[in-house]
Amino acid sequence: MRQNALLKILQTQNLCPVFQPVMDMHHGTVIGFEGLIRGPVDSELRMPQDLFAAAIQHHLLLPLESLCLFQVMSAFVALSLPGKLFANISPYALLSGALDDPLLADLLSTTSPLAGRIAFELTEGVPQMESAKVVAGIKALQARGFDVALDDLGEGFSSLRLWSEARPAYVKIDKHFVTGIDKNPVNLQFVRSIKQIADKSNAILIAEGIEDRAEFLLLKELGICCGQGYFIAHPLAQPQLTASMAALACLRVTYSDNELWLKTVLRRGPQARILLTKAPTVSVQTTSGAAHGILLAHPDLEILPVLDGNVPVGVLNRTLVDKFSRQYVHELYARQSCTLFMDKAFVAAELDMPIVALSHLVLAQGHKRFADGFILTHEGNYVGIGSNFALMQEITTLQILEARYANPLTLLPGNVPINEQIEVLLANGEDFCACYADLDNFKPFNDVFGYAHGDEVIKFTARVLVAAADHDIDFVGHIGGDDFFVLFQSTDWEWRCQRILRDFDDAVTDYVRQAGLGTAGYSTEDRRGNQVEYAFPSLSVGVAPIKSGQYQSCHDISMVASEVKKAAKKMSGSSLYVDRRVHLYTGSEFKQRIFQPHRI
Numbered sequence: 001m002r003q004n005a006l007l008k009i010l011q012t013q014n015l016c017p018v019f020q021p022v023m024d025m026h027h028g029t030v031i032g033f034e035g036l037i038r039g040p041v042d043s044e045l046r047m048p049q050d051l052f053a054a055a056i057q058h059h060l061l062l063p064l065e066s067l068c069l070f071q072v073m074s075a076f077v078a079l080s081l082p083g084k085l086f087a088n089i090s091p092y093a094l095l096s097g098a099l100d101d102p103l104l105a106d107l108l109s110t111t112s113p114l115a116g117r118i119a120f121e122l123t124e125g126v127p128q129m130e131s132a133k134v135v136a137g138i139k140a141l142q143a144r145g146f147d148v149a150l151d152d153l154g155e156g157f158s159s160l161r162l163w164s165e166a167r168p169a170y171v172k173i174d175k176h177f178v179t180g181i182d183k184n185p186v187n188l189q190f191v192r193s194i195k196q197i198a199d200k201s202n203a204i205l206i207a208e209g210i211e212d213r214a215e216f217l218l219l220k221e222l223g224i225c226c227g228q229g230y231f232i233a234h235p236l237a238q239p240q241l242t243a244s245m246a247a248l249a250c251l252r253v254t255y256s257d258n259e260l261w262l263k264t265v266l267r268r269g270p271q272a273r274i275l276l277t278k279a280p281t282v283s284v285q286t287t288s289g290a291a292h293g294i295l296l297a298h299p300d301l302e303i304l305p306v307l308d309g310n311v312p313v314g315v316l317n318r319t320l321v322d323k324f325s326r327q328y329v330h331e332l333y334a335r336q337s338c339t340l341f342m343d344k345a346f347v348a349a350e351l352d353m354p355i356v357a358l359s360h361l362v363l364a365q366g367h368k369r370f371a372d373g374f375i376l377t378h379e380g381n382y383v384g385i386g387s388n389f390a391l392m393q394e395i396t397t398l399q400i401l402e403a404r405y406a407n408p409l410t411l412l413p414g415n416v417p418i419n420e421q422i423e424v425l426l427a428n429g430e431d432f433c434a435c436y437a438d439l440d441n442f443k444p445f446n447d448v449f450g451y452a453h454g455d456e457v458i459k460f461t462a463r464v465l466v467a468a469a470d471h472d473i474d475f476v477g478h479i480g481g482d483d484f485f486v487l488f489q490s491t492d493w494e495w496r497c498q499r500i501l502r503d504f505d506d507a508v509t510d511y512v513r514q515a516g517l518g519t520a521g522y523s524t525e526d527r528r529g530n531q532v533e534y535a536f537p538s539l540s541v542g543v544a545p546i547k548s549g550q551y552q553s554c555h556d557i558s559m560v561a562s563e564v565k566k567a568a569k570k571m572s573g574s575s576l577y578v579d580r581r582v583h584l585y586t587g588s589e590f591k592q593r594i595f596q597p598h599r600i
Contacts, residue, residue, distance in 0.1 A: 002054040005045050010063055014040045017075040020235035022086065022206060022228045023243045025220045028251050030242060032084025034121070034228060035072030036235050065093035066101040073107040073114060079238065085114060086149055086170075088121045091129040094137045110145075119147035119170055122162075131161060138166040149206070167201055173224070175209025182214040186491060188222075188473070195223055213380035214350065216250050245308045246380045249348065270394060272358050273351040275386035276376050281305045282338055284313065289334030291316050291341075292324045303372045303385060306342045310381040314342030317372050347374035351383060359395045362388050409455060410462035412478035418485050421475045422554040425487065429548040433493045434557050436565035437465060437500070439482035440538045440574075448524050448534075449517060456515075457537055458482060460507045468500045485561070488543075494578070497541055501574040504539045512536055540568035544579040 009015065019033040039045040045054055055064040069087055076085045089098060099108060107114055120141055122134070138148050149170035150163055163171060173194060177187045191207075198205045207219045210229030219227060232247045233240050242248070282291050282304060295304055295318060304316040320341050324330050333340060349358050362374060374391075376383045405416040413421075425432050439461065446454035458481075465476050465484055474496075475487040490496055512518060521535045542564030544557070551557055560579065568577035 002044065002050075003058045005043055006051070006054045006058060006060055006064070009039060009043070009045065009051075010060065010067060013067060013071065015068060015071045016040070016237060017072045018235040018237050019076070019079075019081060019239040020228050021233045021239055021241070021243060022084070022226050023232045023247060025216065025224065025227050025247075026251070028243060028248050030083060031226060032086060032117075032119070033076070033081055033239060034086040034235075035076060035088070037068045037072065061090070062093055062096050062098055065089060066098045066103060069098065070101070070103040070107070073104070073118075075237075077107070077113050081239070082241070084117055084119050084147070086119050086121050088123070088151070091122055091134045091137065094120075094122065094141070095129055095133055116145065119149045121149040121151040121170075121172065122168075123151040131165075134162060135165045138162070138168070142166075152208070163197070163201070163203070168203060170206055171198060171203045172206045172208050175229075178207050178209045178215060178219065178229070179211065180215070182218045188218070189470075189491065191219070191222060191224070213246065213250060213377075216247060220250065245313055246311045249311060249313060249380070270355050270398065271351065272349050272353045272355055272376055272386065274394065275355070275390050276351070276384045277386060279303075279305065279385045281307050281382065282316070284308050284337060284339050286338045287335050288320070288324075288338045288341055289330065291338040292320055292330075292334070295321050302387075303346070303375075305375055305382060305385060306338060307382055312346070312348055312375045312377065312382045314339065314344045315346040315372060315375065316342050343372075346372065348377055349374055349386075351376055351378050355391060355394050355398065359391060362391060407478035407480065409458055410478045412462055412466075412476055412484075414477065415479060418475075418477035418479065418487075419554040419558075421477070421487055422557050425489075425546075426551065426553070426557075430489065431548055432546050433488040434544045434546055434561040435486040435488055435493070435497065436542045436544075436561040436568075437461075437484040437486065438540050438542075438565055438569060440540055440569060441534050442482040442537050444524055444532075444534050445522075445537050448522055453515060453517070456511065457508070460511065461504060461539070464500055464503045464507055468496045468503065470496075493543070494576075497543060497576050500541060501539060501576060505574050508536050508538075535573075538574040540565065540571070540574070541576045542566070542568040542579070543576065 016038040018036045018038060020036060021030045022032050022034060023029070024031050037048055037051070039047070039051045045051040052061070052064070055061045069089065072087055073085065106112060108118075109115070122138065141148055147170065148166065148168040149172060150159060150166070150168045151172045152159070152174040162168075171194070173191060177190050181187045181191060195205065197203075204226060205224050207224050207227040208229060210216050210219065210227045210231045212231055215229075216227065216231055232243045279301060280294055280298065282294065284306060286306075291304060295301060295316070302317060304320075305312050306314040306316060316338060323341065324334075347358075347361050349361065358374070362370070370388050373385055373387050376386055405414045406412065407414050422434070439457070442454065442457065445457065461482070461484065462476075462478060465486055469476050469486060469488070470490045473489040477485045477487075479485055488496065517536075521533060523531050523533045526532045542561060544560045544564050546557060546560075551560075564577055564579045567579075568575050571577065
């Protein structure tokens with residue numbers, strides 16, 4: 001029985017502590033270790049979820065947690081591990097006196113080797129405890145000089161409240177929001193918001209469950225300070241004291257915010273894979289003499305990648321040939337590792353990175369390394385190399401194409417890029433909102449006041465739309481004339497649309513006042529010679545929410561967006577009209593279950 005197995009574990013203290021490093025993702029250092037627990041190897045309670053489930057079921061959680069803390073702390077001291085110890089404790093155990101157990105007295109004393117080095121991690125626990133009491137327990141811990149870490153942020157309903165009231169030193173982002181963050185805009189936005197809160201509350205964020213290179217890179221560039229997960233290091237009874245070579249290699253890679261989105265979510269434009277070239281490689285065990293021989297045998301090879309296993313850790317360039325031509329260099333260094341001469345500051349890019357993002361990486365290296373090219377990887381593993389000259393050729397071609405289809409007045413993407421972006425979103429199965437924005441009363445305004453004033457209205461309309469969009473996940477295009485198109489992936493798109501209307505009306509008011517065009521509108525003759533009163537331009541915005549699989553082409557999206565734009569224009573003043581219908585695509589026709597459209 002599980003109860004007997006648990007009682008035996010408690011009696012014999014037969015638990016196995018393991019430790020997982022927590023890495024500073026910007027400097028590469030290990031700041032500490034999370035202490036985890038495993039049951040006996042041959043026990044049905046080997047895994048912690050089974051162990052703690054049995055303890056809860058049989059009302060033995062308090063003695064189990066006390067024992068776990070004792071084992072983890074004792075092993076941490078015995079192994080002389082550096083940095084912080086992140087020790088797990090449930091709110092129930094904290095409030096029930098687990099830390100008062102005599103087993104822990106010496107380990108928690110001010111003279112203990114752990115003094116000032118423990119951060120207690122609190123999670124949503126079973127049974128649930130009153131929030132006020134948990135906050136009081138946390139503050140008592142802090143008063144005793146212990147740091148507190150809020151674990152699994154986002155998993156429980158009360159974790160944000162605890163953060164607000166208890167102000168922990170560390171906050172751990174739950175694995176749910178980390179896994180696949182490079183492909184999930186909702187998780188991306190969640191983590192961005194958490195980062196903003198952490199900045200205000202002076203908390204150190206730790207991302208849990210980082211399992212691949214793309215997740216690591218994105219979190220690092222979002223400004224998340226620390227991380228842990230299999231990509232960095234596995235939990236072990238005798239843990240490694242440094243992060244993995246793959247994680248350390250990521251420290252050399254940087255992206256701007258815009259490039260991050262291009263790389264991880266939209267994946268627009270040609271990818272780096274089109275530049276892939278196969279090339280010889282060497283390992284960290286290869287001698288300098290052997291590497292020199294490879295460069296001599298391949299005179300067109302600009303860089304020779306150095307691999308640790310299959311992970312690139314450096315490059316050898318043609319300066320090695322020059323160095324070996326000097327007197328005594330061959331005799332002194334030919335038998336030593338080629339890592340003596342390798343350059344660790346190389347450019348590495350994933351195969352699916354857009355070439356636009358890659359070009360920024362290359363240019364950031366400066367002109368001195370331009371001839372070296374770059375290494376291409378797949379999930380952090382070496383695939384081949386690429387030429388910077390070929391990259392610049394592709395970028396030039398891309399810029400010519402983009403300029404060809406950009407609107408000359410606003411420089412926003414025109415019809416062709418808009419349609420391409422819609423097709424990308426449809427192909428990727430993304431949910432998004434197609435937003436058609438059109439100026440009202442623009443033609444008479446343009447006729448009365450002249451095209452120069454009309455152009456200014458067009459330009460500040462473009463600025464309003466761009467300012468309201470999330471640059472990382474939304475797309476703003478200019479169809480032509482006074483028609484604009486926005487593809488929203490922001491979950492708060494309705495708020496952004498309201499902001500567009502508000503900012504546009506403010507911009508019109510400011511512009512006509514500063515230009516001396518009047519305040520209450522204007523009048524002009526229509527085609528029949530009749531005097532007609534006009535208001536200054538307003539903005540009609542029609543929005544069609546698009547679900548994955550709902551439509552098959554950009555033409556379908558254009559049709560629906562045009563319909564809702566027309567509905568918006570039937571309203572007076574600046575207005576927002578959202579299509580609330582459910583469309584079912586069936587080839588060339590749309591069958592609709594009509595719900596009442598809603599004006600915001």
